[in-house]
Amino acid sequence: MKRAVTGFVAGALALVVLSGCASADGVAVDYGDGQGYVSGDGAYLEIPAADRGAPVDFSGPSIDGTEIGSAELAGQVAVVNFWYAGCPPCRLEAPDLAELSVELDDVPFVGVNVYDTSDVARVFNEENDIAYPSILDVASGAVQLAFAGSVAPNAVPTTLVLDREGRVAARISGLLRDPDILRSMIEKVQAEA
Numbered sequence: 001m002k003r004a005v006t007g008f009v010a011g012a013l014a015l016v017v018l019s020g021c022a023s024a025d026g027v028a029v030d031y032g033d034g035q036g037y038v039s040g041d042g043a044y045l046e047i048p049a050a051d052r053g054a055p056v057d058f059s060g061p062s063i064d065g066t067e068i069g070s071a072e073l074a075g076q077v078a079v080v081n082f083w084y085a086g087c088p089p090c091r092l093e094a095p096d097l098a099e100l101s102v103e104l105d106d107v108p109f110v111g112v113n114v115y116d117t118s119d120v121a122r123v124f125n126e127e128n129d130i131a132y133p134s135i136l137d138v139a140s141g142a143v144q145l146a147f148a149g150s151v152a153p154n155a156v157p158t159t160l161v162l163d164r165e166g167r168v169a170a171r172i173s174g175l176l177r178d179p180d181i182l183r184s185m186i187e188k189v190q191a192e193a
Helices: 002-019 088-103 118-127 142-148 179-190
Strands: 041-046 059-061 067-069 078-083 109-113 134-136 158-162 168-174
Touching: 041 179, 059 134, 059 142, 078 088, 088 109, 088 179, 109 118, 118 134, 158 179, 168 179
Parallel strands: 078 109, 109 134
Antiparallel strands: 041 168, 059 067, 078 158, 158 168
């Protein structure tokens, strides 16, 4: 019974997350790959420190099998990106995220893969020169659930900036259209006392 409930919850969560990739009005946006794929609209949200929720506690198995999560990010401004290899906007933003993660070497980046096997995720990261780790969240949806009570990753991709306390300070819902937006969000959170 417990397994059935867990499976149902994981399936329902995957449906909700992946529905962020669908267009409510049936209009598709062509990202240049001819697939007519829609993800979040790229809208971003910045949350004043006084209005942020509780720290988000999350963890999961990485592509290489090690456990990673919020404990490794404690005390640091960090970036969490929800993605999967078959997502066209994820493929478009991957080089920008890889470059920013190298440029901002004092800011840990963590990916959360919501769909792929470790082999598929590993190949994607190699092809896009992504050196930061990714959690494989497809089996349990635990990381997505952890953020659902705060500022949910309501589309794929979604990029979150966490403050030093582990609270969501900013969110980009959908394709990161300009890396300077994310850089600015990170710098604002880093400048907080």
